[in-house]
Every structure is written in C-alpha cells, then in structure tokens.
Amino acid sequence: MSTVEELQKKVRDLEAKLAAVQGNVAPVRQKIDVMSAEVVDSNPYSRLMALKRMGIVDNYEKIRELSVAVVGVGGVGSVTAEMLTRCGIGKLILFDYDKVELANMNRLFFQPHQAGLSKVDAAAATLQAINPDVTIDAHNYNITTVDNFQKFCDTISTGSLTGGPVNLVLSCVDNFEARMAINTACNELSQNWFESGVSENAVSGHIQFIVPGETACFACAPPLVVASNIDEKTLKRDGVCAASLPTTMGIVAGFLVQNALKYLLGFGTVTHYLGYSALTDFFPTMCLKPNPQCSDSQCVTRQKEVRARPPPVELAAEVCEDVGPLHADNSWGICLIDENAPEEEDSSNLRLVDGVQVAYSVALDSSTESSTGGAVAASELSLEDLMAQMKSM
C-alpha cells in the first residue's frame, strides 16, 4: 500500500505533467451556461437545438436537468456514455470495475494509450474533455457484491442533479449476474431502465425497455430476454473469447440512446424490445407483459401497484404514451434469439417461466420459419404457435 506522502508526491508530479502537456495542446472548450440555438461554428449545441425548429423535440434544453446511470462501460456502454455526453445530458453516472485492454480496441471509444487505466476513469476523462457541461460521476466497483449493491441502489436513488432518483438506468453489462443485480435494484426502487445485449457471435443484439410492474422484468422471462449471458472472463480462462464488432456494438448503443432520448425528451414512440440481426438486417420488435408468478417479489409488488392504479388518467396516460404499442397491429414480430450462434442453447430448451404472457402479433408466412429471419407482420398467434415456430428454427 502506498503511503500518503508517496501518493501526494505522485499527485504533484501528475499535475505538473498535465499542466505541461496541456500547454502544448489547444485549450478545450469552456463551459456554456445556457444552451443556444445560434448557428455559429463555435456553438456545440446548434445542431441539437435545431431539433426544436424541425418540430422533433419541444424542449431540448430539458436534457440539462436529466441524470442517467450507465452500468457497464465496455463496447456498448462507452459509446452510450459518449452519445449522451455529446447530446449534453445533465449528469452521467458510470459504473464499471474493469480495466481498458488492447483487446478492447476492436470497439469504439477507448484508445490504445488508455490501456491499463480503469474504464470508468478513462471514460470520465475523455467525456469531460468532450463536454465540460456534463456532470460525470464515476464508480469503480462491481455492483454485484452485497456492500456494493447497496451503494449502487443508494447512488441511483439519490444521484440526480437535485438529489433524487436518476431519470433512467441503462444496462450495458456483459453477464447475467450483473443484469440480475440491476433488475433487482430497479424493481425495488420502481426505477425505469433499459437492458441491452450483444450476442457472443457479434452479429446480433437487442435493447429492451423495462417499466417495473408494467412490462416483463429481467426475471419474468429470462430466456426470451437474454440474447447473450456470456461472461467473457469465464470464457477467457479457456483461451476462448466472445467475438465482437464495433458495428454491432455501435448500432446497439445507438438504438439504446435513441430510445432513451425519446423517453426522456418525449418524442416519437419508445420501442419495448428492439432486436438486430446483422446477417439479414432483421429488426424484430415485441412487447412482453410481466409474469404474475415472477420469482422477484418486488416485481410482483410493482405489478399489484400498477393494477391498483386508476385507469388512464394523468400519470398512467403518460406512461402508456411512452411505452404503449401505438401501432400494435403491425409493429411487433417474434424475437429470434441468435439463431446463428453455433454454441448457443437450442431454442427448444427455452425455459419459459409459467404464466409469462407474450404480447405480440406475428404473421405465419411461409418464409417466416427460415432460420435467416425476415420481416414479420400483423396477425394473431398463440404462445403455443410461437413455441412451435421457435422449435422449428
């Protein structure tokens, strides 16, 4: 363990080095008090504020009051954090406990000179240089241990710019355990969140919006929800690693932040579940209702609260507008889970929890059973039909 004196000396040395290096580099931009729509080359917000003039967003400036937690700052999470930073989000809270490695260089964001640094610290420094207006809070720990889980819950429930709960949690983790921890925390705190994932063969991914009590949580129907629950660390021990591509990860991060922006700034329609299959450019969507027998008792409690709510007035109406299937008659399809991964479980092994309700509509087209997917459209289909169809893939 380093002594206080040694550390103080190291801080002084680093501060001096930083000052020397910064002297040779162009000064980064200053903080900006108020977002302006002025069209000048020096305004980093002109293209975003133009969303108002274009009739897309009513009040773009609202983004400065919002706080988002990004859990996992890897291939998807780092790009997610960068997009939110460039959009001028008020506060960003980052969680990760991994270090940057050269093996991560096949994805966007981190650069070779950051190898060896903690991901959250390296990310925070880059993001702060990109946009000094964003408040960035970096947490370098594993949220799945008992102590850290409580710290995580406390942080997301008091982490907003005004000391309240964050506006949204984005899950960008790469393993089942961390997803379950986020799910448990969000069910307990009634915190809306997005789950995301990329398959271990790198050619499919998904995002899913979870509103505790209103939509299926991660424990309600894991096999339908998890596109990949591979833990790279476990695999690495055998000299084997998951494949990944900057394209798939960038696209999934783009879908995640785009739907987060739609939810936070109130434009467009938030998609419940959006899948991406790169081999065929197939984009399944669906909506899963919560499982009344969910193993997470807090999910069941949230479901009771939702049922006890008076029907569509104020709050309920707002939630429906954000997450409801506005065009349910033609926009949902079945989710094909990673049909190209040779090592994945056969889909006939789907451990579908009793009582799960699948809210979707899908066309039984002659070609739908092709394992390469394709667009699916509107009609009714029972859960049994869906299972049979999945087994035949």
Place this chain on the structure above:
Amino acid sequence: MSTVEELQKKVRDLEAKLAAVQGNVAPVRQKIDVMSAEVVDSNPYSRLMALKRMGIVDNYEKIRELSVAVVGVGGVGSVTAEMLTRCGIGKLILFDYDKVELANMNRLFFQPHQAGLSKVDAAAATLQAINPDVTIDAHNYNITTVDNFQKFCDTISTGSLTGGPVNLVLSCVDNFEARMAINTACNELSQNWFESGVSENAVSGHIQFIVPGETACFACAPPLVVASNIDEKTLKRDGVCAASLPTTMGIVAGFLVQNALKYLLGFGTVTHYLGYSALTDFFPTMCLKPNPQCSDSQCVTRQKEVRARPPPVELAAEVCEDVGPLHADNSWGICLIDENAPEEEDSSNLRLVDGVQVAYSVALDSSTESSTGGAVAASELSLEDLMAQMKSM
C-alpha cells in the same frame, strides 16, 4: 484511510486526464505483422478473429488486403472510418475539405481540441493512433471541381494496396452535388459503392448498395434514393442549420460498415437499401433495378454489359449471392422517405424517372398506410399501388 483512498482516486483521475490529453502524443501500440486469434489482453484482434471460430467469417485476415475509400469525414464518415480502422482494414482513403468545428461536437469521433484542424488530417492522426496497422491516405480537397474529380477517379482506380482499384467506395457526404460526383465516377469505373444519408431533421437515414449496371444508380431515381440533399453550408448562411444526433449518425455508420464487411468478407446477406426511421424504429428495405433511360450514359453502358453477361456462372453467381434478394418473398418493404420532416417535399412530388423498375414486395395491411410506418411483409403490389400509397401518407 479515507485520505489514502481519496489520493488514490486523485492519482487515477490525473493519470486518466493525462492519458486523454496526450492522445495524439503518447506512444501507442506497435504494429502487428500477422493477425492472431490468441486470447490475451494485449491482442487487439482476438475478438475479431473469434468471428472465425464462431463460424461467421471464413477468412477474417483477408481484411488486411482490402482497401476502402470513405468520401466525407463528417458525422457518418468519421465513425465509418473509425469502425473500419478498428476492424483492421488494410487501407483507408479519406476525402474531405472541411474543418473540424465545435458545432460538430454533437456527433461522435472529433474532439474539441481538434477544432480548426482539417477533418481528414485530424481523423488520420486519431485513426493511426488507434490502429497503426492500417495504411491511411488523406485527401484534403473538394471532389466536385473538374481537376479534383479526375484526381478522385485516379485515386479510387489505383488506390488499393497493390495499385489496383479500391475494393469499395463509401459515400458519407452531405450534399447532392458530391453524391452525383461519386455516382459519375463509380459508373465510369464500374466501381461498387455504398451511398448513405441522414435526414435534416436528424431522425431518419439510409444506406444503399450500388453495383453499376445491376442496381439503380444515384441518377436512375434520385428522389427515391436521396433521404436528404441538404447542403449545410448553404443553409448556414441564413442562420439555419440541419439538426443532427450522434445516435442516428452512429447507427447509419454502423449499418454502412456492417454491410460493407458482409460484402468484403463474404458473410450474411448484403442489403440493397436499408432505411431507418428513429421515431418508430422502422427499417424499410427495398431493391431498385437500374433505369434503362438513366441520364448517366455510363450507367446505361454498364447495364448493357450486365445484360450481355452469360447467365449465372462464376462471377455473376458471386454477385447474385452478395446482393440478390435471397428472401425476396418477405424481406422487402416500401421506403418511406422521411415522412416526419416538416420542410421536405411532399411525397406526391416524387419525380420518378420514366422506366424505373421497383423490385419489391409489400403487404397491403390496414395499418401500412399509417405515416408512422411499421413492419411490412410479403405480397405483390404494382408501382401504381405503391405511388398511390405514398401519396396517401
């Protein structure tokens, strides 16, 4: 105890800041002679070479022999170049004549300290630091002037690593004139290319694969093909600019590079035309045949060459495999061009060139006429039906 922790945190922060500032200065990773699949933290290619073990790509190493030209290094082009660099492309040829401005900071890639630098030079420096194995060739000129157009043609016809034509041209420009210049060059040189675009309201985009003589070129049916032909420079003079989002641009770049990789490395199915409508997460696909009366005489010449080819043997078979509608019965839909842009031309003004053939199949579902889109599926529809449907949107 907390003092030591605080100091350790400060040291980490300073190290990260120093690393971020040193970005273009600090020594980066060394060149690597041969791509290895070895699973170690120091191998930047392990996750890409894993695509072979996963059965996705037969010969990933081939990427090191390939050359790609990226025309336009803005919101889409810079991310496109970064993705290809991280994938280990052999050679990247960049074209742009613009400078980095703070007004570009709402998109990925460029950072505030690069403001004032030429986009190609700033990009080349960052990309070379990310991956020194890639040969990067930066061209800082406007390809639309007479002299530069010839230089552009010469560069793409002799720019490969072995002095031959590049393997692919990716258009990431933001105006009609530049797209037409690329189209003219590629028709003349029989050069396959991808066109890309993002709408001026920032919430839709598209990519399109163009094989001269086989698919519609940019001059065959411009209104169906151009999602946006806004020239930001013209607009800026009036104190007005196009809106843009890092999400939409990142997603379009992801689609572009993903389909480029599928084409170059021979996996999956290359999509002819893939659209993205962010408000509803709608992804139209279609395939346009070339116009026999195309105004570009070189396009007409290429069409004659294609018709004169003996039917599906060797080369022809290969091309069909890459670009053909393998699942034409359910994977094409109509393209809704930017239905949410308030200032765009009414779709009833579509100047569809005589003789254009639209190759698609689409379901006439009760909800298909909704302006918000939705998945469309298999059935036959005449061009007249399509036009009527578009007018009703």
